[in-house]
Amino acid sequence: MITEQQVRDAIAHVRENYDSQALPVEADFAEAGLDSLDHASMLLNLQETTGTVFSDDASDLNSIQAILDFAQQQTPHDT
Amino acid sequence: MGKSLSMASEAFGIHAIGSYLPVSRQDNFALAKKFNFTEDFLCSKIGVTAPARKLETEETSDLCVKAFEDLCTREAVDPADIDVIVVVTQNPDGHGLPHTSAVVHKKLGLPTRCFAFDISLGCSGFVASLAIVKGYLETTGGARAIVFTADPYSKVLKEDDRNTALIFGDGAAATLIQRTQRWNIGRFDMGTEGQKCDALSVRPDNKLFMNGRLVFDFCAINVPKSVQRTLHVNDLSMRDIDYFAFHPGSKYIVDVLAARLGIAPVPFLAEYGNTVSSSIPFILKELKPAVTRCVLVSGFGVGLSWATAILRSV
Numbered sequence: 001m002i003t004e005q006q007v008r009d010a011i012a013h014v015r016e017n018y019d020s021q022a023l024p025v026e027a028d029f030a031e032a033g034l035d036s037l038d039h040a041s042m043l044l045n046l047q048e049t050t051g052t053v054f055s056d057d058a059s060d061l062n063s064i065q066a067i068l069d070f071a072q073q074q075t076p077h078d079t
Numbered sequence: 080m081g082k083s084l085s086m087a088s089e090a091f092g093i094h095a096i097g098s099y100l101p102v103s104r105q106d107n108f109a110l111a112k113k114f115n116f117t118e119d120f121l122c123s124k125i126g127v128t129a130p131a132r133k134l135e136t137e138e139t140s141d142l143c144v145k146a147f148e149d150l151c152t153r154e155a156v157d158p159a160d161i162d163v164i165v166v167v168t169q170n171p172d173g174h175g176l177p178h179t180s181a182v183v184h185k186k187l188g189l190p191t192r193c194f195a196f197d198i199s200l201g202c203s204g205f206v207a208s209l210a211i212v213k214g215y216l217e218t219t220g221g222a223r224a225i226v227f228t229a230d231p232y233s234k235v236l237k238e239d240d241r242n243t244a245l246i247f248g249d250g251a252a253a254t255l256i257q258r259t260q261r262w263n264i265g266r267f268d269m270g271t272e273g274q275k276c277d278a279l280s281v282r283p284d285n286k287l288f289m290n291g292r293l294v295f296d297f298c299a300i301n302v303p304k305s306v307q308r309t310l311h312v313n314d315l316s317m318r319d320i321d322y323f324a325f326h327p328g329s330k331y332i333v334d335v336l337a338a339r340l341g342i343a344p345v346p347f348l349a350e351y352g353n354t355v356s357s358s359i360p361f362i363l364k365e366l367k368p369a370v371t372r373c374v375l376v377s378g379f380g381v382g383l384s385w386a387t388a389i390l391r392s393v
Binding site: 035036037039040041043044047056057058059 | 116120124278290291292293295296299300329331335
């Protein structure tokens with residue numbers, strides 16, 4: 001499970017002086033000025049802080065919402 | 080600086096390095112524009128502004144010969160005294176048979192008693208080859224080896240691939256290994272994560288493919304651990320290291336490694352490109368053993384693999 005705040009913290013961790021709190025959840029990372037290396041660093045940070053394992057091709061996780069949706073799908077549900 | 084650790088029993092080391100960078104350069108500012116990358120991204124993240132490109136007519140063995148010629152301007156090297164040569168490459172002459180080291184052997188007119196073999200490794204190849212060659216010399220009673228590194232990725236680069244076209248440069252180095260007081264070779268830490276080997280590979284179209292995120296994860300996670308293990312087996316600590324010679328895969332990965340290790344930023348010296356297994360000898364060539372006495376070298380990439388070691392002048 002990943003929270004929205006954890007994603008924002010991960011962005012702030014990899015990009016100093018970037019106002020991650022102001023980033024809309026649906027905003028495309030690239031359009032918001034986060035490049036592919038920021039993206040890779042952010043996913044690694046989330047992996048290390050939350051234990052979430054991202055798929056080999058995680059380039060489509062290009063917004064906060066996309067990451068939250070992915071993490072939601074990975075979370076085991078009660079039956 | 081550093082501990083008075085004796086490496087007298089490990090006296091094979093790097094005595095001299097020759098290199099060759101093709102004169103031709105690719106204009107990465109123009110290419111970055113085409114890819115819609117900003118100049119800031121190119122300079123502050125990629126770090127490669129003018130990767131070297133060999134001539135179409137230059138073969139991998141030709142790059143080796145030119146690096147050897149440069150070596151000979153720095154050190155008297157008698158071909159008759161060389162016991163073994165290796166060529167670290169995954170972009171060999173022709174179709175790879177005969178092995179490129181045999182072609183270099185022919186072009187340099189080396190004696191028949193000089194053995195020659197190729198090592199199929201990428202960016203970890205130079206450091207790994209030090210262990211291989213050192214072992215070869217020790218077990219055969221040899222005295223002198225030359226490690227050639229020449230892996231011209233321009234042979235397999237796709238010009239329109241945003242992930243790779245800006246990064247790699249052509250180049251070669253010729254490193255003379257013998258008993259020396261310059262840089263002795265200490266102990267190693269090496270490993271391979273074969274499950275991820277496809278992340279950096281040449282595909283059936285004979286073009287390079289790189290999953291940048293997987294390669295980045297591999298390096299950021301494994302290299303700092305390898306550094307710590309290497310320090311441990313050499314009975315050294317971080318403060319004993321005068322220079323961290325990380326393979327310059329990109330400026331960003333070098334910056335990330337420094338940050339994750341809690342060390343000062345390491346200068347990125349490869350505006351001419353990531354020359355794969357030649358990148359670390361290129362860095363070492365700029366250092367002075369009398370001043371920079373203890374160097375940690377770490378190469379990482381294709382495999383995915385890493386190789387880390389300590390070099391120490393005495």
